[in-house]
Amino acid sequence: MAVIAGGTIPTLTKLREISITSAEIPTPKDGEELVKIRTAGVCGTDLHLYEADWGFMPVVLGHDAVGEIVTTGKRVAIDPAISCRKCELCLAGRPSACAEYKFLGLTAPGTFASYLILPKENLHELPESVSDEAGTVLEPITVGLHTIERVLKVVSNLAPTIVVGGGPIGIVAAKLLQLNGFAVQLVEPLSARREKAKAWGITSVDPSELKSHSLSTERAVAIETSSSKSGAQLAIDWVGTGGVIAAVGAADLPLTFANAVLKDQTLIGIRGGARRYEKAIELVASGEIPVGELISHRDSIANLEAVINRTNADPLGVYRTVLRH
Numbered sequence: 001m002a003v004i005a006g007g008t009i010p011t012l013t014k015l016r017e018i019s020i021t022s023a024e025i026p027t028p029k030d031g032e033e034l035v036k037i038r039t040a041g042v043c044g045t046d047l048h049l050y051e052a053d054w055g056f057m058p059v060v061l062g063h064d065a066v067g068e069i070v071t072t073g074k075r076v077a078i079d080p081a082i083s084c085r086k087c088e089l090c091l092a093g094r095p096s097a098c099a100e101y102k103f104l105g106l107t108a109p110g111t112f113a114s115y116l117i118l119p120k121e122n123l124h125e126l127p128e129s130v131s132d133e134a135g136t137v138l139e140p141i142t143v144g145l146h147t148i149e150r151v152l153k154v155v156s157n158l159a160p161t162i163v164v165g166g167g168p169i170g171i172v173a174a175k176l177l178q179l180n181g182f183a184v185q186l187v188e189p190l191s192a193r194r195e196k197a198k199a200w201g202i203t204s205v206d207p208s209e210l211k212s213h214s215l216s217t218e219r220a221v222a223i224e225t226s227s228s229k230s231g232a233q234l235a236i237d238w239v240g241t242g243g244v245i246a247a248v249g250a251a252d253l254p255l256t257f258a259n260a261v262l263k264d265q266t267l268i269g270i271r272g273g274a275r276r277y278e279k280a281i282e283l284v285a286s287g288e289i290p291v292g293e294l295i296s297h298r299d300s301i302a303n304l305e306a307v308i309n310r311t312n313a314d315p316l317g318v319y320r321t322v323l324r325h
């Protein structure tokens with residue numbers, strides 16, 4: 001399950017410093033493929049890692065990508081979650097708990113390298129109806145699918161529900177909830193993002209306009225995707241007693257057992273969306289989730305560091321950037 005980078009390799013060597021090196025193009029072993037990266041999306045995780053030490057450096061960033069299998073020329077989406085696929089946890093559908101779990105761009109070389117050796121099982125062929133660009137926004141769909149699976153183990157789709165944050169993961173999660181019968185509101189302070197959500201048929205409100213939910217036999221649910229302290233606090237406050245918070249964003253907000261007990265609340269941590277790429281591809285190919293519309297900027301991977309700096313300086317002015325080698 002070794003992931004090996006080759007060709008041009010941009011590596012985050014220390015905070016706010018990316019070094020570009022070159023390496024020989026590696027040779028795959030049995031069960032592996034050599035993949036040439038065609039397009040790669042810049043995710044919020046990449047932006048955060050550049051600015052804050054999460055303990056993964058040095059690391060090749062990137063995990064949202066479309067590649068080409070060198071031996072066949074087939075276009076593939078890349079599932080960035082690597083696990084053994086043989087242990088009891090993997091077979092039970094819990095690959096993130098596998099002892100050999102790795103994630104591209106964090107604990108394994110990521111998709112901003114020009115070539116990667118990857119397990120065959122992590123590569124999913126793309127139909128012609130899914131463009132290279134749209135294929136870089138599949139992971140938000142897989143995360144949304146994972147979120148809904150977990151939430152539906154606690155409540156039904158009759159639960160009062162909000163999604164906090166109107167970035168790519170937030171808007172995709174809201175749309176998936178809607179497709180699964182939830183009456184959902186997206187909470188987002190930026191008007192341009194609210195308008196994008198409304199164009200997708202999603203009710204969207206400013207945080208100041210959010211009203212308390214009506215009492216229901218179902219627990220209220222908040223999907224937190226903003227990764228902000230204010231967003232996380234809003235989620236906790238809005239669901240109230242007995243509520244459920246699904247944490248997709250990793251907000252730096254301390255929670256205590258005492259608060260959870262006193263408010264009878266449930267916290268669900270959502271770690272990626274491994275093994276859901278085929279369903280995500282179906283949703284894009286069918287047009288139900290038009291993720292290509294979320295791409296606002298395009299550039300070259302050669303300009304990766306400048307793109308990250310520009311986005312971090314104006315995070316609300318950039319929705320999603322796709323890079324090409």
